[in-house]
Amino acid sequence: MSGNRVSYTLDSTLETVNNAEETAGRMAAEAGFDEEDVMKISMAVREAAVNAVMHGNAYSSAKKVTLEFERTDRDLVITIRDQGPGLDASNIPDPLAPENLMKTSGRGIFLIRSFMDVVEIHPSQSGTEFKMIKHVRGSATDAKEASQ
């Protein structure tokens, strides 16, 4: 079955962060996720948008953030891309490590990974792409897993 895909190109502003969160919440609710999952999805998108706006594009008015939602039978797939220098994915500190526990930042990617089923980070010289997937409950995949 074909999926539904919608894409937004957004400025590198705090307003974009709030809009991305709100849009993700609406998309997740429309996809049938319960209240808790809607909160998790919208929060993961907020954190990824913060990364894109603040760390990737560094609030540059010349750089854009792309936000894309794709709904399939099995998944809600959300992709956020920035136009920054590319995140060093091999050097993301563990915020749960004792030496990092009391740091005032560095928890965003951890929260994204905690709240989504699949998280892929694709950095390149032209920017970083976060691909985040949440499985739709009651999908064919879940039914198969439940029967095993």
Added chain:
Amino acid sequence: MTMKSSTRQVDGVTIVDLSGRITLGEGSVVLRDTVRDLLSKGHKKILLNLGDVNYIDSSGIGELVSAYTTSKNQGGELKLLNLTKKVHDLLQITKLYTVFDVKDDEANAVKAFSK
């Protein structure tokens, strides 16, 4: 909804009633400015009432950590009161729940500050 903050004094403890969202931007700034202002005026026993805080992001979590360490470094005490389930769960998964002194009863929380 942005964050609102108001303070009151109970038995030498400053209770900060927060409501709304503690997120990157205004919410985090309000919390930071409130705690810094209290400490600069010598109010070193601070109880953050988060009962009406319905949302917090990683920036807000960082601001709570900052408020805690700033208070401690200046010889103060900072405790948290009335966590909503969302905030409770976030502090659990980030392993910060046991770092903060978390209370669920205002009177007992006030008594728990050192005299």
